[in-house]
Amino acid sequence: MNAALRPVSIDLQESEENRALIEAIEADNPEVTTRHLPGLIKLQAPGQIVINRESVEERLGHEWETGEFQLAIVSYTGNVSEWDDDQIIVKWEH
């Protein structure tokens, strides 16, 4: 199976602080599936998951730095392919 189809996943703390982030991910990644466990949300998608700062800020109602993703993440499967001021991308490279 090539990189575009192999699933990547991100596990986040399911908390009040992360609500906007979770909604932004779900909106920007139409193929993402969601699983709820106590206190934890598992997001999985084929190939890649993208987090857009602007999307998060829209839903949050104030500024958000991509660095704040550190506080939300529990675990991930895949490769952190890009992380700059505007975007984070998790995907397989090959």
Place this chain on the structure above:
Amino acid sequence: MSTESPSAAPRKKLPLKERYALLTRDLDWEPSYVDREQLYPFTRYEGIKIHDWDGWQDPFRLTVDAYCKYQAEKDKRLYAVLDGFAQGQGHLTLSDASYLNSIKLFIQGVTPLEYAAHRHFAFLARHLEGPAPRFAALCQSIDELRHTQTQIHTISNYNKYYSGFHSWSKMHDRVWYLAIPKSFFDDAMSAGPFEFLISISFSFEYLLTNLLFVPFMSGASFNGDTPTMSFGFSAQSDESRHMTLGLEAIKFLLEQDEDNVPIIQDWVDKWFWRAYRVSALVAAMMDYMLPKPVMSWKEAFELYFEDQMLSGLFPDLDFYGIRPPRHVDDAIAEKEHLSHQVYKIFHNFSSVAAFTTKTPDDAHLDWLSEQYPDTFDTHHRPTWEKHQRVEAGGRRMFFQGLPQQCQVCQLAISFTEKDDPGKLSFRRSEFRGETFHTCSDGCKWIFDREPEKYVQAWLPVHQILKGDCGGPTIPDVLAWYGIQTGDNGEYTGSPDEQFWRAWHDPSLKHGE
């Protein structure tokens, strides 16, 4: 009149990646008053070739100020949970006191490894030649101190009321089953810096991390252990950085020079197997030591290793010429048997361990039959039913001798052949006129690559027989181990169990 001030011009802002590079790798300079080899004496002897240290990628770009801010916030939240749990005497809401045997194993076996990682990532932070991986290693070193201390603090509350927690550090140095994790990390620390990167950053923190940690943390969640579960969540975000470092490390080394590929492959082969053998302790724990089980070892192995790693990660690494680990088929074949074989050793020898064990009851045996439908009833259930009969007659079997240990992984030689579960797996190697014993093809292969290393091992069973462990009798050895009454033996009737039963006894009347 101009109202413009010098600050009216829009201030330039450097992009994140560039700013981060200026705050980390740009601090470095080429020494001219001393030789580079004097400054970094350990980066050549392993045969790894690096042409451009600047090729290192930093996906997680945390500067010191951001690090302190986020980590302080995480700790504030975690310690609030710990304090609340302690205040509310939360330990009384665990599923059962026997659950805590898994946490005794954790603080005795795992917490010291966090500390070892703290110390040896500092070694990388000093001795790797590239400033970018040095800084990443420094952050990981500090993270591992966080894990060590939050674990000590989390478990401190249990230590007040239950046995087996009180002497974890001394026991890690001395007690027989703890030589399994201790020798694993000693092996990594005594290796060179690049092998350490592959052994710990890649194999331990990436390849096998979910298999090693998720069972403990999920077990905590299922069994009412809020503090451990909270610690687990809190540490996991640090683990994301560590996983990333591990993956970056292996890719960086593979990309630097083709000649690195076979060296890395050998290390992947060795460290998969060594870490997999350590995970046997986790297998026994998850199948036998959780009153409310999360999933079977077999299921965890299939999910966290076979699916996520073999089907997810290794196709990615194939690009570089890396194939799945040698002996991985043996691990897959063993998944039906591993947990049972290891727990039988624990069960037979907990008279000399710092935790208690018990024979599974019928409900537990039925769960195991469901999880291992092809093998449990044939190969393992009869043993437990025998123990049940012995105990119904008022006795409890503990093995009165000492087991033979594998020279490499230091587990008891108790595994069986891949194609014959009735036959003990037992291998021999010769070195300098002596015979050494290993438990499997995987461990024998590791021994034969570096026999001069593995013959140094401090094997607990040999040391007891030599008389170096306190004295000639079992009580001498237990005293030397630091084991106190209530720590060891059978769970039923133990002080922990008696206390638990008294507290939860439904027949107690009001006010008793």
Place this chain on the structure above:
Amino acid sequence: MQYELRHQVIPAKRQTYQNVIDRLGDQPVSRYLEGTLDVQPREHFHYRPTWMPNRELYDERFSALRLTDSYRFTDPRQYYYTTYVAARAGLHDDFGKTLSYLEERALLARLPAGWQALLSSIVVPLRHYESGAQLVSVAGARFAYGTSLEQCCSFAAFDRIGNAQMLSRVGIALGGGTRDELETAKRAWVDGAHLQPLRRLVEEIMVLDDWAESLLAIDLVDSLVYPLVYRGLDEHALLGGAVAYSLVAQHFSAWFADQRKWIDALVATWATDPEHATANRAALGHVLATWAGRAYSAVAALAAAVDNHLPMAETSAALAATAESRRSPWASLIGGAAS
């Protein structure tokens, strides 16, 4: 409404871990002590390091300075991970506010020429000095014997890179949000005549085998640089229309005061150890004899450069006047073994 909650209190079997009980009796203790005492392994290491086969994985012989019991030394600040990051989050938060204030008002660009030159050619290049100090400190994090010591070295290593990053951010701000000043600073560090004695000294210290000797050698330099560059110029900055400099410098002076607490306590512990005091004092004397003079020369070159930009501060004279007391900060502790 106030009320007192009743508990059915379960009596504890013990108040803390056994190793703490053995040392201090069965009593509740701080998280610092539970997280520090006896954490490092002591015995039965399985394999010798391939990178240094004549040593064990943890070995007192990594330094000439020894303690009978490592845990006679404890960090006066009581920093364990949580309290450390909380303290530094505060420091960096304060610094961030200072820097924002300065950036919004372009106060660094508005500094008098002499002060800008000081920042550009002397202070910002010290980001590389801090980087070297970090390499030295992190050696202690790995090789010091005992958690109480190595923990302080670990935090010191993180502090040094924190300092280097603060200086780098000043450089970026001074350059109007660009990398220009950092490039200038690096050239000064590598080639500038006034910084070569210091760079040479730092490189020679970085390759020392004994982690404690290198840590103390850097401390000798710190003990001259920090009072000179940060605290010493503070008054002149305020009087000389360079408030921005004072605002930046205060954070470094605060850090140095914090650093002194554990280093001074550690040296005192070495100097008074029941078994090793004599040998330790001789070793400390050797450190002073070897490095104090070199530190002075290196910082004197810096002071001369400061004089070029800010003659009214009379920095070289200030260095000479205070150097006697600074040159051997531990002389009294080691019984005058160094002059």
